[in-house]
Amino acid sequence: MSVDAPVRAMALETIGMTKIFGSFTALGDVSMKVEAGSFHALLGENGAGKSTLVKSIMGYYHADRGSLLLDRQETLIRNPRDARAHGLGMVYQHFTLVPCLTGAENLVISRADAPGVIDWTKEKKSLDAFLDRMPFRAPLDVPVASLAAGEKQKLEILKLLYLDQRLLILDEPTSVLTPQEADEILGLLKGMTDRKEISVVMITHKFREVTSFADSLTVLRRGRRVGGGNVAEMSTDDMARMMIGDTQVRDRAKRAERPAGKTTLDLAGLMADDDEGLPVLAAVNLKVSAGEIVGIAGVSGNGQSQLVEVLSGQRPLKDGRIFIRDAPFEPTRDAYYRMKVFGLPEEPLKNATVPRMSVAENMAFRNFDKPPNAKLGWWLSPGPMRAKARELIARYQVKTQSPDSPIGDLSGGNVQRAVLARELSGDVDVLIVANPCFGLDFASVAEIRSQIMEQRNKGAAVLLISEDLDEVLELADRVAVMSEGKITYVAPVQETDRATIGMHMAGHH
Amino acid sequence: MTEATFDATAVSPSNARRDFIVRLRSSAEYIAIPVFALVVSALLFSLFLAAIGKSPVEFFELVWRGGFGTAFSVQNTLQRAAPLILTALAVAIPARIGLITIGGEGALVLGGFASAAIAIPMLDRVPPLPTLLIMAMAGALVGGAWVGLAGALRHYRGVNETISSLLLTYIGIAIMNFFVEGALRDLTNPNKPSTKPLGDAYMIGKIPGTDVHWGLAAGIIIAILLHILMTRTTFGFAARITGGNARAALAQGLPVGRLIVTCTAIAGACAGLAGFFEVAAIQGRANASLAAGYGFTGILVSFLARHNPVAIIFVAIMFGGIVASGGLIQRRMDLPDATVLVLQGLTFVVLLVSETLYGRFAIFKAATTSDRT
Numbered sequence: 001m002s003v004d005a006p007v008r009a010m011a012l013e014t015i016g017m018t019k020i021f022g023s024f025t026a027l028g029d030v031s032m033k034v035e036a037g038s039f040h041a042l043l044g045e046n047g048a049g050k051s052t053l054v055k056s057i058m059g060y061y062h063a064d065r066g067s068l069l070l071d072r073q074e075t076l077i078r079n080p081r082d083a084r085a086h087g088l089g090m091v092y093q094h095f096t097l098v099p100c101l102t103g104a105e106n107l108v109i110s111r112a113d114a115p116g117v118i119d120w121t122k123e124k125k126s127l128d129a130f131l132d133r134m135p136f137r138a139p140l141d142v143p144v145a146s147l148a149a150g151e152k153q154k155l156e157i158l159k160l161l162y163l164d165q166r167l168l169i170l171d172e173p174t175s176v177l178t179p180q181e182a183d184e185i186l187g188l189l190k191g192m193t194d195r196k197e198i199s200v201v202m203i204t205h206k207f208r209e210v211t212s213f214a215d216s217l218t219v220l221r222r223g224r225r226v227g228g229g230n231v232a233e234m235s236t237d238d239m240a241r242m243m244i245g246d247t248q249v250r251d252r253a254k255r256a257e258r259p260a261g262k263t264t265l266d267l268a269g270l271m272a273d274d275d276e277g278l279p280v281l282a283a284v285n286l287k288v289s290a291g292e293i294v295g296i297a298g299v300s301g302n303g304q305s306q307l308v309e310v311l312s313g314q315r316p317l318k319d320g321r322i323f324i325r326d327a328p329f330e331p332t333r334d335a336y337y338r339m340k341v342f343g344l345p346e347e348p349l350k351n352a353t354v355p356r357m358s359v360a361e362n363m364a365f366r367n368f369d370k371p372p373n374a375k376l377g378w379w380l381s382p383g384p385m386r387a388k389a390r391e392l393i394a395r396y397q398v399k400t401q402s403p404d405s406p407i408g409d410l411s412g413g414n415v416q417r418a419v420l421a422r423e424l425s426g427d428v429d430v431l432i433v434a435n436p437c438f439g440l441d442f443a444s445v446a447e448i449r450s451q452i453m454e455q456r457n458k459g460a461a462v463l464l465i466s467e468d469l470d471e472v473l474e475l476a477d478r479v480a481v482m483s484e485g486k487i488t489y490v491a492p493v494q495e496t497d498r499a500t501i502g503m504h505m506a507g508h509h
Numbered sequence: 510m511t512e513a514t515f516d517a518t519a520v521s522p523s524n525a526r527r528d529f530i531v532r533l534r535s536s537a538e539y540i541a542i543p544v545f546a547l548v549v550s551a552l553l554f555s556l557f558l559a560a561i562g563k564s565p566v567e568f569f570e571l572v573w574r575g576g577f578g579t580a581f582s583v584q585n586t587l588q589r590a591a592p593l594i595l596t597a598l599a600v601a602i603p604a605r606i607g608l609i610t611i612g613g614e615g616a617l618v619l620g621g622f623a624s625a626a627i628a629i630p631m632l633d634r635v636p637p638l639p640t641l642l643i644m645a646m647a648g649a650l651v652g653g654a655w656v657g658l659a660g661a662l663r664h665y666r667g668v669n670e671t672i673s674s675l676l677l678t679y680i681g682i683a684i685m686n687f688f689v690e691g692a693l694r695d696l697t698n699p700n701k702p703s704t705k706p707l708g709d710a711y712m713i714g715k716i717p718g719t720d721v722h723w724g725l726a727a728g729i730i731i732a733i734l735l736h737i738l739m740t741r742t743t744f745g746f747a748a749r750i751t752g753g754n755a756r757a758a759l760a761q762g763l764p765v766g767r768l769i770v771t772c773t774a775i776a777g778a779c780a781g782l783a784g785f786f787e788v789a790a791i792q793g794r795a796n797a798s799l800a801a802g803y804g805f806t807g808i809l810v811s812f813l814a815r816h817n818p819v820a821i822i823f824v825a826i827m828f829g830g831i832v833a834s835g836g837l838i839q840r841r842m843d844l845p846d847a848t849v850l851v852l853q854g855l856t857f858v859v860l861l862v863s864e865t866l867y868g869r870f871a872i873f874k875a876a877t878t879s880d881r882t
Contacts, residue, residue, distance in 0.1 A: 312759065312760040313759045313760060313762055314756055314759045314760060331759075331762055332762045332764075333761065333762030333763055333764070334762070335762065336761070336762045337762075343760060345760065350754075350756070351756055351757060351760060352757050352760060353754065353757060354749065354750055354753030354754045354757060355753065355754070356753055357749060357750070357753055361746070361749075365750065365757070365761050366761070368743060368746050368747075369743040369746075369747070374743050377743065378742050378743045378744065379741065379742060379743075380740075380741050380742060380743060380745075380746060401527070401531065402527055402531045404531050404532050405531055406535075
């Protein structure tokens with residue numbers, strides 16, 4: 001392992017980095033300077049070129065122009081293996097550890113020189129010695145699959161430190177963590193940069209993380225550097241203006257005061273099994289009224305995603321009933337249509353679209369079998385379908401080259417906007433929303449939340465399932481907590497607080 | 510994003526042209542890559558021929574002459590293309606819904622056998638036309654049930670449809686052999702165990718002015734109808750959603766199980782009809798000759814046509830030619846019949862490798878691609 005030199009951290013600088021795809025300039029002449037031992041934030045909207053820049057640095061892409069300086073030496077990185085040899089490590093948005101192996105096994109096999117036969121006694125000893133030098137620990141003896149998200153993220157970072165990386169690039173590292181976990185991990189990294197042990201480049205959308213942890217920042221917009229400097233000299237307003245430019249961000253929809261409506265969605269004793277056949281929903285009972293948002297908070301893995309699957313027909317209901325306006329609801333196409341039930345699932349590309357079908361076709365999923373898209377109930381008319389798509393693309397500002405482009409070619413925020421357009425452009429009585437803002441940028445998040453609020457104001461019953469407590473507190477009229485497959489706590493949002501909700505999330509009730 | 514992408518939201522004539530170009534470019538990719546794969550496999554096969562001391566030039570010349578060179582060879586080719594169109598459709602339709610079934614051979618054999626068997630009591634009692642219609646229906650129904658079973662097993666019991674359809678093929682062939690060598694054997698024919706012959710009066714005729722039977726016309730019409738079904742109807746749209754993303758299909762409340770079973774049953778019905786035409790137009794009886802490999806060559810045809818029913822017509826004719834030239838090549842070049850199978854196998858492997866090329870070439874992409882963050 002490494003010798004702890006006074007300044008281990010590495011400086012990084014890009015000069016005039018340019019990457020062109022076809023006729024599209026993803027990255028135009030971007031220069032970014034990261035001092036050794038600094039915590040550098042890379043800010044930008046979806047599609048601003050953050051990932052392209054980072055991938056060009058890491059050797060996934062070859063920049064068309066520009067150069068990279070590591071510790072002031074011009075360096076050519078041909079592929080990710082080169083990057084690793086030069087001490088550049090990357091933590092991705094999603095975990096890259098092997099779930100069925102233990103932490104120790106993950107660390108040892110990740111080494112470039114991992115031996116064919118592993119002497120575990122020796123490795124354990126050297127791992128212990130390594131952990132003693134680290135400012136934080138993670139359990140190494142249990143399979144990674146059984147770790148909480150925060151511990152996994154720590155292990156990802158430990159892996160890079162174990163591999164002796166001196167500059168870490170983090171791609172939205174906190175999107176899978178609870179606020180407490182995020183603060184803890186960023187705090188630890190901040191400590192390491194302050195001691196000049198490593199340098200950090202963090203891609204993020206969250207201003208709070210920038211102001212509390214970063215020293216310096218670079219802001220990208222449409223592939224160009226539009227600002228940067230010391231975080232201390234900048235306000236979040238400055239950052240937002242640089243990020244968004246002159247694009248209009250919609251104002252947050254106001255919560256309209258309205259009398260509580262009648263119960264629209266009634267979940268009565270829902271039971272379901274997980275993929276292994278073990279009970280995962282243990283009698284979920286919850287009522288949602290018209291014009292109300294009920295937010296379900298909870299530590300991930302307590303049955304929230306299975307509840308969403310049951311409500312969207314992706315998982316069979318073992319017992320219990322779903323009622324909509326007192327009528328029993330089954331997740332069939334006819335019932336969705338008749339009872340006006342819509343949904344915004346998490347990861348829409350995976351759950352709500354067919355990536356290789358066109359934007360227009362994806363936008364017609366709800367009504368391709370209804371006039372004017374279908375004549376006689378079975379003959380398709382692509383003309384009205386495309387016309388409707390054009391209208392929705394304009395109204396919801398979906399950035400796509402054409403309604404006939406495959407939806408898989410769009411960026412994450414635009415896929416979510418296309419799904420939003422499909423699900424929310426008609427009359428909505430019931431809206432099931434699951435982690436709608438997962439991995440999206442500032443402007444998209446504001447927009448999507450205001451759209452959800454608008455639906456509530458128009459009288460829809462909204463069930464919001466989110467792992468982001470801030471989102472639940474911002475949107476919900478009532479907060480529910482899900483723990484071990486049950487709703488264990490329900491309270492109006494004015495009568496509760498983070499501490500109480502947190503206690504119920506942790507299972508103390 | 511470039512400025513141009515914002516313009517795309519406005520409706521204008523230039524948009525229609527741009528949309529057209531987007532579609533044109535992506536269809537060009539679907540033609541260019543399979544053609545490229547064909548050229549590469551022809552080159553590899555030439556190396557193979559050169560290695561065993563035969564002339565590749567002579568080989569391809571003979572393929573051309575044996576398959577397409579004369580009026581006789583063209584008709585021979587079309588004769589063989591007819592079952593290939595239908596067995597390729599038996600792969601293409603399930604592929605649209607995300608299933609890879611390779612049970613066309615079994616459905617062909619059982620369909621052919623069923624149509625021959627149902628005809629036995631009707632011969633000389635019922636006129637030929639109704640008999641043939643009932644035979645066709647029997648073939649389609651039995652074939653449809655056979656592959657539909659693989660689809661149902663997949664959806665309701667999670668059995669891998671590729672494996673089950675292949676295994677069902679062997680069971681299907683065994684069932685036919687069981688009856689042909691036993692209860693339904695025609696004892697007047699001592700040479701080869703077969704069902705009772707239909708007799709000339711009950712055979713399907715030729716398309717007027719040609720030596721090609723009506724199966725070719727039926728195959729082409731069915732291919733076009735299925736193309737329309739998959740692209741222009743709500744059923745096809747729902748099937749494409751299911752094939753592209755079953756989770757999204759469930760969330761849209763689509764009857765995924767019914768769609769899967771219907772698509773696989775249509776597939777089996779196509780292959781069963783191919784069996785009916787082999788019996789009623791070529792063999793005149795059901796016997797082991799039904800299992801001639803059309804079901805397996807159909808897999809290759811469908812993959813090469815990228816599971817597009819219209820493209821299947823042309824690819825099937827091309828492969829019909831290759832199959833038809835087998836005899837000529839055997840006689841002239843002293844190569845075993847199996848040489849053509851080597852070419853087919855090689856093509857299939859190259860084709861599967863070429864699947865990884867899609868989306869790699871900028872020329873087929875839209876002018877501006879969106880950056881993914």
